[in-house]
Amino acid sequence: MRITAAVAREKERPFSVEELELEGPRAGEVLVRVVATGMCHTDLICRDQWYPVPLPCVLGHEGAGVVEEVGEGVTKVEPGDRVVLTFASCGKCATCLRGKPSYCLNFFALNFGGARLDGSSPISADGASVHGHFFGQSSFATHALATERNVVKVPGDAPLEILGPLGCGVQTGAGAVLNTLHPEAGSSIVVFGTGAVGLSAIMAARIAGCTTIVGVDVRPGRLELARELGATHALNGAETDAVKAVKEITGGGADFSLETTAVPAVLRQAIDALGPLGTCGVIGAARLGTEAAFDMNDVLVPGKTIRGIVEGDSVPDVFIPRLVKLHAQGRFPLDRLVRFYDLGDINEAARDAEEGGAVKPVLRVGRG
């Protein structure tokens, strides 16, 4: 079928919006008419080749839409179902079988390989293959071909226009708190970086009952939003010694910290700001090969933990519907993060994301 999609053709160059051809669903695949799709930091670092996704490629991995057609053997959804698309996982490896699909042994190939595991891509332009299947979806497009494993059914009245980001950025931040760190009510957390991921973590920390929630950023507008969404304290890292301030606020260091910026010096701060037995969650995706330093004795003596967290340790079929309910109850106001763009304005959305003008750009593609 003919689709319109945004293609990343060259490293660090703007997306080009083109008419392409998309195959129908094979066995186990699900064709989704995209209603809206979020833009995540990972889309931009793949366009810029921090991660070696083969180009040209249709990126986009926070799609939400309506099922149009299912391939042979698909029983989870049927045409007409409303779905959020999330990361791909194989379902067969040891970590998938242990219920941790975001650490799937095939994660890189399935999500960043630009093709199905057999090497084929469902997308082409005038007969020439274009890489697709990015995060099992390639949703910067009017239609996306997903798989049964990475479509999550949501209620018929769910607001699809804003739900796409639950599939990656939002579950990454919220899940790090609710699935991984499990802060006790009354505990303290400091979140470095208040973009979409960090703000999702702050909203989740409020739900979990943290009574000290510190947001750290260098953009005053973001700090204001962090306060509105649940931060009890907001620190401008450009003006304040954040580690010293966190130790003062918490009386010795935070119980939990999250590093969402992928800046090595900020990871150091996130570790330094912890108190005894504190845990630092590492979430920010850095350029491959990036190294960071920390004081070994400052980890050893206070018994600190440093833990990498992918996709918020989410089991999407369980966790995304929970976030949809929390949003419906007004306890997880993710709509506050969203700014809408048309698919044709994708380069403006990317620029606003990079320059901080938009927390979470969402591209409107079709009718809800």
Ligand SMILES: [Zn+2]
């Ligand atoms: Zn797996």
Ligand SMILES: [Zn+2]
């Ligand atoms: Zn993402």
